[in-house]
Amino acid sequence: MGDVYTVGTVSLIVLPLIAAVLCVVLPLRREGTAILALASQVLPIFWLARTIVPDFPRDGSFKFETNRAWLEDLGIRFHVGMDGLSLVMVCLTVGVMTCAIGYAAWEGRFRGRGYYALLLLLEAALILVFTSRDLILFYVGFEAMLIPLYFLMGIWGGAERRRATVKFVVYTFIGTLLMLVGMIVVGLDAGTFDLAEIGTSDSRWVFGVFVLAFAIKAPLWPFHGWLPDAYRSAPPEVAAILSGIASKAGAYGFLRIVLPTFPEPVADFQWCLVGAALVGLVYGSLLAFRQPDARGVIAYSSIAQMSLISLGIFALNDRGATGASFQMVNHALLSAALFLLAGWVMHTTGQDAFDRLGGMARGRPILATVAIVIGVAALAVPGSSTFASEFLILLGAFESKAIVGVIASVAIVLAAMYMLRWISAVLHDREGVAVGDANPPELSSGALAAILPLVLAVLALSFYPFAVTDHLDASSSGLAVPAAEAAAP
Numbered sequence: 001m002g003d004v005y006t007v008g009t010v011s012l013i014v015l016p017l018i019a020a021v022l023c024v025v026l027p028l029r030r031e032g033t034a035i036l037a038l039a040s041q042v043l044p045i046f047w048l049a050r051t052i053v054p055d056f057p058r059d060g061s062f063k064f065e066t067n068r069a070w071l072e073d074l075g076i077r078f079h080v081g082m083d084g085l086s087l088v089m090v091c092l093t094v095g096v097m098t099c100a101i102g103y104a105a106w107e108g109r110f111r112g113r114g115y116y117a118l119l120l121l122l123e124a125a126l127i128l129v130f131t132s133r134d135l136i137l138f139y140v141g142f143e144a145m146l147i148p149l150y151f152l153m154g155i156w157g158g159a160e161r162r163r164a165t166v167k168f169v170v171y172t173f174i175g176t177l178l179m180l181v182g183m184i185v186v187g188l189d190a191g192t193f194d195l196a197e198i199g200t201s202d203s204r205w206v207f208g209v210f211v212l213a214f215a216i217k218a219p220l221w222p223f224h225g226w227l228p229d230a231y232r233s234a235p236p237e238v239a240a241i242l243s244g245i246a247s248k249a250g251a252y253g254f255l256r257i258v259l260p261t262f263p264e265p266v267a268d269f270q271w272c273l274v275g276a277a278l279v280g281l282v283y284g285s286l287l288a289f290r291q292p293d294a295r296g297v298i299a300y301s302s303i304a305q306m307s308l309i310s311l312g313i314f315a316l317n318d319r320g321a322t323g324a325s326f327q328m329v330n331h332a333l334l335s336a337a338l339f340l341l342a343g344w345v346m347h348t349t350g351q352d353a354f355d356r357l358g359g360m361a362r363g364r365p366i367l368a369t370v371a372i373v374i375g376v377a378a379l380a381v382p383g384s385s386t387f388a389s390e391f392l393i394l395l396g397a398f399e400s401k402a403i404v405g406v407i408a409s410v411a412i413v414l415a416a417m418y419m420l421r422w423i424s425a426v427l428h429d430r431e432g433v434a435v436g437d438a439n440p441p442e443l444s445s446g447a448l449a450a451i452l453p454l455v456l457a458v459l460a461l462s463f464y465p466f467a468v469t470d471h472l473d474a475s476s477s478g479l480a481v482p483a484a485e486a487a488a489p
Helices: 004-027 030-039 043-054 086-109 112-131 135-145 146-156 159-190 204-217 227-233 236-260 263-268 270-290 294-314 316-347 363-380 383-400 400-426 433-440 443-462 468-489
Strands: 063-071 076-082
Touching: 004 030, 004 043, 004 063, 004 076, 004 112, 004 159, 030 086, 030 112, 043 086, 043 294, 076 086, 076 112, 076 135, 076 146, 076 316, 086 112, 086 159, 086 236, 086 316, 086 443, 112 135, 112 146, 112 236, 135 146, 135 159, 135 236, 135 363, 146 159, 146 236, 204 236, 204 263, 227 236, 227 294, 236 263, 236 294, 236 316, 236 468, 263 270, 263 468, 270 294, 294 316, 294 383, 294 443, 316 363, 316 433, 316 443, 316 468, 363 383, 363 400, 363 443, 383 400, 383 443
Parallel strands: none
Antiparallel strands: 063 076
């Protein structure tokens, strides 16, 4: 069993890298490269479903670890492994990436060999982030995400792709560069970069650079300046990955690094962080309601949802941490599905502006069903998985301070406004010019196959959320304990 544990996590990182190389070197046509990229996801999915998940411990311990000297003179090790939180994020990454590759295959991206290779490189970087147990190794994965995203947005993006790409890279690079300085300081002070051994730090400025880097990646208000252009200009499947998975690297950093490493500064600045999360929740929801296009609503709603997740994290209690972790899963599935659905609308009508859409439910029952299921889940109606995660966050907020829970509860109601507007503008308003001219077909074939697994995952979690929360509870709650103890009166 020990050998299996040693190989496991590394295999999940290496397999996409091997597949990326094969996509580049094999002389396949565009369709063949797409099939190869999709086929490369089969083994990780099978391995996760049959070997890892069924017997994975629920006590917050790490398994499937590899810990070897990497840069021994600098005290840097290749240390990777998974606890419940990491496992859920890895499963999420593989699942969303598979759907994104499937959607790209349906759209038929040009220069397919490079495109699919970059998607697979991005997958490897994301899995490295979610499984790293060494600060510098975490930084390598965190920074490596920039490279494929730069090319995916800069080459295959929309009309404003250059501007969007530059803003995204500048924002993110500033944050990660400062974070690297902070990591070096923490590592030198502790004599190691291993997350299991670095202990805690009281340095406020080092805490600040970590918070800045993760707030930019999420992104959170007021560090969201790169988000609207990036989410609108990126290809739909890349926007789905950005919103669904890459943004979660920021929230994951808060949970995995900031809370356990900087308990005293977190306690000192808790209410500043909670206040910023509340402002972001209200701000993102209001702007999402006012957006004139389908992707704009999803983009600004992501600010609101990531702010809600941050609120749960910095409530500094068990319910808030578990709710935030579960909301990361729900938002990833829903935002990815919404971006792919908005991409289908754009592909079939040539428009995603609300004033040119409308009436798409008529004669398209599959489209209407899929869109309404996603929309209802996003509304967090009782019985949905999002209701469970948001309820836990609100419980954590009320437990932290009643006024915080009240404000968050009112702000969450705004989500109903922008989501109902999105559904109505696309499906039920008067038929727009773009819909009438293009007469788009029913949602079917490749696009439906790419979106449907995300919808089914949301429905499955609505019936049985314990499948995820059972893995998340011990890991997430344990990470919040040091800061919670520091904040206790």
